[in-house]
Amino acid sequence: MNENAIISLRGIRVDYDGEPVLHGLDLDILDKEFITFLGPSGCGKTTTLRIIGGFIEPLMGDIFFQGQRINGVPPYKRQVNTVFQRYALFPHLNVYENIEFGLKISKLPEKERRQRVEEALELVNLRGYGLRNINQMSGGQQQRVAIARAIVNQPKVLLLDEPLGALDLKLRKEMQVELKRIQQSLEITFIYVTHDQEEALTMSDRVVVMKDGEILQTGTPQDIYNEPQNAFVADFIGESNIIDGFMHKDYLVEFANDLFPCVDKGFAPMERVQVVVRPEDILILPAEKGKISGVVESVIFKGVHYEMMVEALGYHWMIHSTMSVEPGTVIGMDVAPENIHIMKRTEEE
Amino acid sequence: MKFKHAALPYMVWSAVFVLVPLGLVAVFAFTTQDGAFTIDNIARVSGYTPVFMRSVWLAILATAICLVIGYPLAYLMSRMSGVRQRTMVMLIMLPMWINFLLRTYAWMTLLENNGVINSLLRLLGLGPVRMINTQGAVVLGMVYNYLPFMILPLYSIMTKIDDRIIEAAQDLGANPFQVFSRVIFPLSVPGISTGVTMVFVPAISTFIISRMLGGGSNMLIGDLIDAQFLGNAYNPNLGAAISMVLMVFILLVMSIFNQFDDSEEREGMLI
Structure with a gap:
């Protein structure tokens, strides 16, 4: 067991x-890290969170908190x-009383309660809102109350179950920054659950990608994005082109009927692999200069960039x-070696 | 607001069938049989204080018992799965589809000196126990007949208590007792107030239950009023006066009771 782990899950199974x-989940969560469980609905991420919170007992396996x-x-x-999720604030209590709830239960003296509630309100930028009713607060404000209500108890670990799911995009972005700031100023562990890959990449120190009750990959946001271990992770984290190929030898891969130098090694000669190329890593060249040539099928304006679909040898890139290219144009494409990511073939799909 | 005139028939209805009769009751209460103004009728009501006291006491008792039985049941129901909840609601509603008189007759047969229960006791070498024509029998009849009116409002308010709110309380350190006292109970207060009203009001004015299960010695206000209109005592003016006093009394009790939960929003509540 990792000695820096604040929470360790060992062989957790839930039916x-x-x-x-969840089939046999193993995970160490480190002290003071911002860790995110990321995956599509039904992948077991919320179940894992509820096991840590104590709302679900695993059928098998052990949970350790600081070694206990x-x-x-x-x-x-x-x-x-x-x-x-959706805050679950107490409707019969006002903002102040909601935040005070846990402190009252732990029988803290009135003076200290008041001080800590005020600090918590301050931290979530809700100073002066204490006497408001819950139903007078907007979604974003209720979210902040829910966060204050939890952190006021000074937990060692804060669990967040898709807390931003009900907010609109702009507010969500603001709250992401806010949450990260709160986590850093409190210096406690945040365990965050989301299905939004962008959210996971923005805030986390470490991302745990889950699917069908299993952990597919654990790593920093950069690792997960740049070195996805399989097609599912590559596809779930951002957009990807995933093509079948052969590893001729170390640092040389064949796909789209051509040979490309790459930075991966350690595969058997002529091993069948999957190649991941991010859409932003494809270079557009004149038709005769690219290694791959294809016909532009569609162009969609996306704000910062254009999204183009290009048909080449039966694959849609x-x-x-x-820059945008007129549909119907034949273009050449190339990819730099460091932008080619090689994955072992996964048997499914 | 195209439909604002749609309320008109109901307003006419209310005026004709609620306000006018109420006015008539008031007129009767303050007149003699010859039609002259008097406050004698109202004054005479004080002579029936023991009957009033007994009615109030038995109604309070029945309401309290309904609350004690109904509250835990409503809570358990609200936490059951959907199918079970519907089954339980059906089981609670089912007796209400049987005629009220018939149900009370059934209790007579059960409680009589030679009734079903005493026959069973006799087989066991016990009893007979005198059950019929006691205050206990009247309270039993009230509880039996009015219990659904306690359970249903409580149940409907409790199903609105989100499981996640209970989980949030647990998460913040509340043990099962604290979860109840600090979250579930305060959130169910509107249901309690509706349930209490819906049991207390019919219980205090019933006359069938007391007549059938209480015999002659347990007369309630309802019986008293009944006697003034349909019984030997025939005196509609006095009956009207008793009705007025009862009505004012109920209004007072309810307004005092509702003080306890006036501040909170009472979504979807009857009172």
Whole structure:
């Protein structure tokens, strides 16, 4: 077990109605890190969070909190707090009383309660809102109350279950920055659950990509984005072109009927692989100069860039570029060696 | 606002069938049989204080028992799966489809000195226990008949309590008792107030239950009023006066009771 781990999951298995939703999950969560569980709905990310919170007991496996096994410890005895999906604020209490709830339960003296609630309100930029009713607050404000209500208890670990899901795009972006700031100023562990890859990449120190109750890849946002370990991760994290190819030898791969130098090695000679090329990494060249040539099928303006679909040898390439090319034009394409990512073939799909 | 005139028939209805009769009751209450103004009728009501006291006491008792039985049941129901919830609601509603009189007759048969329960006790070498024509039997009849009116409003308010709010309380360190006292109970207060009203008001004015299960010795206000209009005592003016006093009394009790939860929003509540 990693000695810096604040929470360790070992062989966690959970079934719903006899169907496994988590099969043998192993994970170490480090102290003071911002870790994100990322995956499509039904991948088991929320279940994992609820196991840590104590709302679900795993069928098999152990949960450790600072080295202590905490299986069977009820939620109210765990030193973690949760920011729930859609906030789950107490409708019969005002903002101040909502935040004070946990402190009152732990029988803190009135003076200290007041001070800590005020600090928490300050931290989430809601000073002076204490006496408001919950239903007088906007979604974004309720979100902040939910965060304040959780952090006021000074938990070692904060669990966040898709907390920004109900907010509009602009507010969501603001809150992402805000959350990161709060995490850094409190110096506690944040465990964040989301299906939004952009959110995961923006805030996290480490991302855990999950699918069908299993962890596919764990790593920094850069690792996950640049070196996806399989086609699912590549596809889920941003847009990708994924093509079948052969690894001729170290640093040389064949795909789209041509040979490309690359930076990967360690494959068997002529091993079948999958090649990932990000849309923004494809260079557009005059038709005769590119290694691959294809016909532009469509161009969509996306704001910062154009998104083009290019048909070449039966494969439809997605290209992001700041310049646009008329549909019907034949263009050449090339990819720099460092932008070619080689993955072992996954048998499924 | 195209439909604002649609309320008109109901307003006419209310005026004709609610306000006019209420006015008539007031007129009767303050007149003699010859039609002259008097406050004698109202004054005479004080002579029936013991009956009033008994009615109030039995209604409070029945309401309290309904609350004690109904509250946990409503809570458990609200946490069941969808199918079970519907089944439970059906089971609670089902007796209400049987005629009220018939249900109360059934209790007579059960409670009688030679009734079903005493026959069973006799087989076991016990009893007979006197059950019929006691205050206990009247309270039993009230609880039996009015319990659904306690459970249903409580249940409907409790199903609105989101599971995640309960989880949030647990997450913030509340043990099961604190979850109840600090979250579930305060959120269910509107249901309690509706349930109490819906049991207390019919219980305090019932006359069928007391007549059938309480015998002659447990007369309630309802019986008293009934006697003034349809019984031997025939005196509509006095009956009207008693009705007026009862109505004012209920209004007072309810307004005092509703003080307890006036501040909170009472979504979808009846009162």
